[in-house]
Amino acid sequence: MQNDPSYKQILLVGNPNVGKSTIFNLLCNKNQKTGNYAGVTVASYSGTYDYQSETVEVIDLPGSYSIYPTSEDEAILSKFLIDEQQKYAGVVYILEALSIKRGLLLFQQIQDLGIPILLVVNQIDQAERRGVNIDLKALSKELGVTVLQSNAKKNEGIEELREEIFKNSFSRAEKASFEVPLEQKGLVFKIFSATKESNQYKIWTLLSSDTYLGKLETVKEQMNDDEVKCLVPKRLQTQETIRRYQNIDKIISRVLSKKPQFKELLTEKLDKVLVHQFWGYLIFGAILLVIFQSVFFLAEYPMNWISDFFLWMSAFVTEQLPAGPLNSLLANGIIPGIGGIMVFAPQIGILLYFLYLLEDSGYMARVIFLMDRFLRPFGLNGKSIVPLVSGTACAIPAIMSTRNIENVKERLITILVTPFMTCSARLPVYSIIIGLIIPNKFFIGISYKALALMAMYFIGFFTSLMASLILKKIIKSKGTSFLVMDLPSYKLPLFGYDFKVVLGKVWEFITGAGKIIFLFSIVIWFFSYIGPKQNEDDFVATDVKLEQSYLAKMGKSIEPAIAPLGYDWKMGVGILTSFVAREVFVGTMSTLYSLDEEAPEGTIIEKMRSDVKPNGEKVYSFATGISILLFYAFAMQCVSTLAVVYRETKSWRWTVVQLFGMSGLAYIASLIAYQILK
Amino acid sequence: METALIFQYIIIAALVLFAGYSLFKLIADNFSSKKKKKGEFGCDQDCGH
Numbered sequence: 121m122q123n124d125p126s127y128k129q130i131l132l133v134g135n136p137n138v139g140k141s142t143i144f145n146l147l148c149n150k151n152q153k154t155g156n157y158a159g160v161t162v163a164s165y166s167g168t169y170d171y172q173s174e175t176v177e178v179i180d181l182p183g184s185y186s187i188y189p190t191s192e193d194e195a196i197l198s199k200f201l202i203d204e205q206q207k208y209a210g211v212v213y214i215l216e217a218l219s220i221k222r223g224l225l226l227f228q229q230i231q232d233l234g235i236p237i238l239l240v241v242n243q244i245d246q247a248e249r250r251g252v253n254i255d256l257k258a259l260s261k262e263l264g265v266t267v268l269q270s271n272a273k274k275n276e277g278i279e280e281l282r283e284e285i286f287k288n289s290f291s292r293a294e295k296a297s298f299e300v301p302l303e304q305k306g307l308v309f310k311i312f313s314a315t316k317e318s319n320q321y322k323i324w325t326l327l328s329s330d331t332y333l334g335k336l337e338t339v340k341e342q343m344n345d346d347e348v349k350c351l352v353p354k355r356l357q358t359q360e361t362i363r364r365y366q367n368i369d370k371i372i373s374r375v376l377s378k379k380p381q382f383k384e385l386l387t388e389k390l391d392k393v394l395v396h397q398f399w400g401y402l403i404f405g406a407i408l409l410v411i412f413q414s415v416f417f418l419a420e421y422p423m424n425w426i427s428d429f430f431l432w433m434s435a436f437v438t439e440q441l442p443a444g445p446l447n448s449l450l451a452n453g454i455i456p457g458i459g460g461i462m463v464f465a466p467q468i469g470i471l472l473y474f475l476y477l478l479e480d481s482g483y484m485a486r487v488i489f490l491m492d493r494f495l496r497p498f499g500l501n502g503k504s505i506v507p508l509v510s511g512t513a514c515a516i517p518a519i520m521s522t523r524n525i526e527n528v529k530e531r532l533i534t535i536l537v538t539p540f541m542t543c544s545a546r547l548p549v550y551s552i553i554i555g556l557i558i559p560n561k562f563f564i565g566i567s568y569k570a571l572a573l574m575a576m577y578f579i580g581f582f583t584s585l586m587a588s589l590i591l592k593k594i595i596k597s598k599g600t601s602f603l604v605m606d607l608p609s610y611k612l613p614l615f616g617y618d619f620k621v622v623l624g625k626v627w628e629f630i631t632g633a634g635k636i637i638f639l640f641s642i643v644i645w646f647f648s649y650i651g652p653k654q655n656e657d658d659f660v661a662t663d664v665k666l667e668q669s670y671l672a673k674m675g676k677s678i679e680p681a682i683a684p685l686g687y688d689w690k691m692g693v694g695i696l697t698s699f700v701a702r703e704v705f706v707g708t709m710s711t712l713y714s715l716d717e718e719a720p721e722g723t724i725i726e727k728m729r730s731d732v733k734p735n736g737e738k739v740y741s742f743a744t745g746i747s748i749l750l751f752y753a754f755a756m757q758c759v760s761t762l763a764v765v766y767r768e769t770k771s772w773r774w775t776v777v778q779l780f781g782m783s784g785l786a787y788i789a790s791l792i793a794y795q796i797l798k
Numbered sequence: 799m800e801t802a803l804i805f806q807y808i809i810i811a812a813l814v815l816f817a818g819y820s821l822f823k824l825i826a827d828n829f830s831s832k833k834k835k836k837g838e839f840g841c842d843q844d845c846g847h
Contacts, residue, residue, distance in 0.1 A: 446806045449813070636824065642817035646810070700825065763828035 129177040129207055130285060131200060133230065134214035135223050136183030137608060139242045141165075142272040143214060144180035147282065164196055171282045179208070182524070185222065187229040188329055188357050192523040201230060202322070210236035210290030212281070217247035217254060219606070220376065224263075224368045225361065228297045231263070232321040236290030239267045240281060246609060251379035258375040265291050273614055297367055300324055301359055328356035387482075387609040394483065395607075400490050407483075408577070411474045413570040415547070419466040426466070427723050430459025434714070445649060445662070452714045453645030457637050460710020460724050461703055462630060464548035469626040471544060475513055476622060480613035484509065485605065492603050500588040503603055504534040508584060511541030512577070515761045519768055533591045535768055536778050539761050540584035540754065542577045544629070548706045549698075549752045550576050555725055557745030579753050583785075637707035640697050644708060647671035648715045666716045685751070685787070686744035686794040688733070695751070702757045743797035747790040755786035 132140045144150065148167030165180045181200055182193035189195035201211070211230055215223040220241075231237055239259075247254060260267040266289040270277025300308050300320065304327065311323050393399050434455045441447040478484045491505045500508075503525045511518035518538050525531040542550075550573055558572045648671040651664035666672060675689030682692045690712045698705035706724075713719050713727040720730050731739040756762060756779050766775040 442802070444803060444806050445810055449810060636821075639817040639821050639824075642813050643821070646814045700821070759825050759828050766829060 126174045127177070128174055128209045128285070129179065131208050131211045132178055132180045132214065133197065133201070133211050133226070134183055135185055135216065135219065135226065137606065138183065138214045138216040138219070138223065139270075139272045140183060140214050141180055143212075143240070143242070143270065143278070143281070144178055146272060146275055146278045147176075147178050164200065169282070171286050174286060176282075176285055178212075184226060186226055186357070186361070187233075187325060191526040194524070201233065201235065202325070205233075205235060209288065210238060212238050212240060212285070215239060215241050217241050217244045218250065218252065218609075220254065221365070221368055221372055224371065225364055227263070228364055228368070229321075229325075231265075231293040232296045232298055232319075233325070234292055234319045234321075236292050237265055238284060238290045239263065239265050240277070241267060241269045242272055244269045245271055250385065253377045253379075255375045255377075259371075262371045262375060264293055273611070273617075296321055298324075298360060298364055301363075304356070324356075324360075328353050328360060385609070387607075390610055391486070391607065395486050395489055397493070400486070401494075404487060404490060407478070408574055409566060409570060411471065412573045412577075413567055414474065415467050415470050415573065416551075416567060416569050418470050422466040423463050426463050427459065430455055430462065431723070433459070448649060448663070449642065449645050453641045453711055454638060456714035456724070457641030457644070457707045457711040458634055461548060461633050461637050461707040463724075464551060464703070464706065465626050465630055467551055468544050468547055468629055469622050471547060472513060472625050473618060473622045476618040477613045477615070480611065480618055482608045482610045485607055488603070488605065489607060495585065498585040498589050500533070500537070500585060500592075504530060504588075505603060507534050507538050508541055508581075511538045511543060511584075514543050514545070515539045515541065515758065516764050519761070519764050522768065529595050532769060532774065533588050533595060535765055536591060536774065536781075537584040537587045539756055539758070539765075539778070539782065540580050540587060542580040542753070543702075543758075545633075545702045545758065546576070546580075546752055548703045550749060552706055552709075552725060552728070553740075553745045553748050556729055556740045557742050576749060576753060579750075583754065633701060633703045633707070636700055636704055640700075640704055640708060641711045644671060644693070644697070644711050645715065647674065648712070666712070666718075671712075684794070685790045686741070686747045686798060688739055691744075691748065695757075698757050700759050702752055705752070705757075741798070743794050746797055747794040750793050751786045751790040753786070754782055754789055756782035 132144055134140050144165065144167060148169050150165075150167045164182070166177060167180070168175055168177045170176075179200065181197045184194040184197045187198055187201065189198045200208075213223075213227050213230065215227065227237070227239065241254060241256065241259075244254065256267045256269060266284060268277055268280055268284060270281060272278070298321065304324070308320055308323050308327070311317075312320050315323075317323060394403060434451045437451040437455060438447060441450065475484075478487070488505050488509055491509065495505060504522075506524075507518040507521045510521055515538055518541070519535050522531045522534045522538070525534060554569050554572045554576075558569050561568050563571070648666055648669040649662060649664070651661045651669045652673070653659065654661045661668075671693065672689060675693045678692045678696070679687075679689050682695070687695070690709065693712065694705040694708040697708045709728065710724045713724055713731075716727075719727045728740055729738075733739055762775055762779060765778055766772065769775065
């Protein structure tokens with residue numbers, strides 16, 4: 121237990137998708153990612169809040185159905201519960217009212233470990249709507265713990281939870297709910313007597329677990345006993361689960377009453393269509409189209425305002441500061457560079473907002489279900505779908521979410537193919553190139569641009585499928601993991617809450633991408649401001665024309681490698697700088713076109729559109745545009761993703777294979793596309 | 799050369815060095831593993847501290 125009375129650490133534990141992260145966000149005022157499907161949290165997250173005289177640190181843990189881990193994310197939970205028992209004051213256990221039976225299994229296991237616990241029954245209103253009534257007083261009496269109710273989505277019950285945490289209402293079970301079976305009782309008691317362990321159930325968990333969960337040195341010696349070696353851990357786990365459920369059934373019969381339901385619920389009605397093997401896919405396609413159309417049309421006005429603001433800033437700085445290198449750095453380097461990428465913040469915000477609304481409503485869980493059925497022929501199934509779907513927002517958390525795939529080889533394949541999914545960082549590149557090469561026309565009310573963007577998403581998706589099909593042949597995996605997930609009931613999304621979360625994400629994008637682009641724009645400006653000396657006495661020439669700068673010299677030196685793809689030296693510089701992050705391409709182009717004195721006045725897109733080669737051809741022709749789109753669809757242009765791949769695979773070999781594999785594919789695809797279309 | 803201009807070049811040199819170093823650090827930090835401080839709660843490297 122902790123020594124400082126004004127500081128307390130607590131754990132948030134429960135089954136997957138019961139609302140732990142939502143409660144965590146409300147308690148600590150954080151914006152951690154939540155979703156209406158299982159497996160969103162795969163790592164431990166920490167946050168604090170102050171209540172009356174104490175500071176409480178809350179650790180949000182990945183969801184699990186049992187104390188025995190089957191995957192890396194579940195192992196985090198077991199590690200915390202058993203190894204770190206001395207550090208926290210207690211466990212706040214979240215139980216979903218509609219799946220009370222399943223939730224009580226892990227609850228009782230934690231209780232039997234002698235851990236102080238407090239129970240929160242979440243979403244009780246949903247259960248009532250389905251005619252399920254839970255007697256909370258009786259439940260509290262049966263389990264011997266304080267029971268609270270909450271509706272996290274509506275911020276109900278959070279203050280009461282804070283109060284109970286402050287009052288230390290965590291309680292230990294007086295008597296274990298699980299009794300060690302007679303056949304193993306002697307062995308457990310023998311180990312128990314020979315060690316200093318005070319909890320018999322802990323010894324049982326060590327026997328029943330495939331790995332030494334608690335890493336108890338005192339028990340290790342005893343575990344070499346021949347009697348122990350004969351045990352089959354999985355069989356012990358099954359034995360325990362059956363006995364516990366018999367006990368839980370009895371509890372449920374005393375605390376839960378159910379009225380017969382004759383009316384078909386909305387969820388069932390909607391699911392008949394939304395997960396239909398034909399209509400389901402069609403509706404999903406239509407939803408995607410609406411989102412992509414909105415990305416272009418809803419964002420148009422705010423994008424123009426931001427663009428005008430940065431143009432005004434540039435002009436203002438040019439006028440107000442004395443002429444010189446600092447003026448040029450600010451007006452032609454930093455401001456256009458940052459402005460070039462900030463313009464796309466509304467589009468990213470709109471895309472993420474739609475994705476959050478879909479997740480929040482429960483529809484995303486149906487998409488995962490639909491995809492599972494669709495992906496099986498490609499050999500990518502089961503739990504790989506969740507990372508692929510979440511990769512549409514960002515590959516980094518998506519790769520981390522592969523931690524709930526127990527099969528190591530399947531996990532590796534999923535990690536290697538997830539970066540092909542179209543993440544939001546590709547959106548600025550796609551948006552600007554689509555804006556340059558796709559006409560502003562409509563086909564029965566559907567914009568060509570929205571169709572082109574949707575095509576890019578499908579290209580990313582199908583490439584990840586094809587890559588997995590090939591990788592399955594190279595990395596042979598025994599057995600397959602299956603996706604077992606609840607289809608949550610549909611809920612009206614919390615529009616305001618999701619909007620707040622999206623604002624936070626957009627701000628992260630602005631500060632994250634803005635920081636990199638700020639740094640790059642200084643470096644790019646510097647090498648475009650100086651050039652080879654023109655007089656003997658000079659060290660370097662300053663304030664040179666862009667074409668005579670060192671940057672142009674460097675860019676032109678790589679031109680032979682990129683010219684077959686249809687790129688000029690400016691695009692080459694953009695590709696090199698965007699190795700750090702894809703969106704840097706747009707910031708780089710914005711800075712470069714702003715530095716080009718021969719470029720016409722106007723926005724970045726207008727300057728790019730009117731740029732011509734010496735022979736009068738458009739620089740951004742249809743062939744070049746397609747070539748760039750394909751390059752960014754396939755190339756691994758993200759250092760953070762590479763780093764997370766390395767961290768998750770713990771292998772330089774696979775990280776390098778992925779980098780060169782993706783970049784090689786990008787080069788070949790762009791080359792073929794340009795050579796055919798030019 | 800004017801003093802003001804020299805002053806501007808000094809600022810720019812400092813900014814360029816800062817930008818170069820920050821970019822290098824940004825890339826290198828991605829691949830370095832975070833060391834856990836003594837006494838820190840056992841949440842992993844993705845912990846939201």
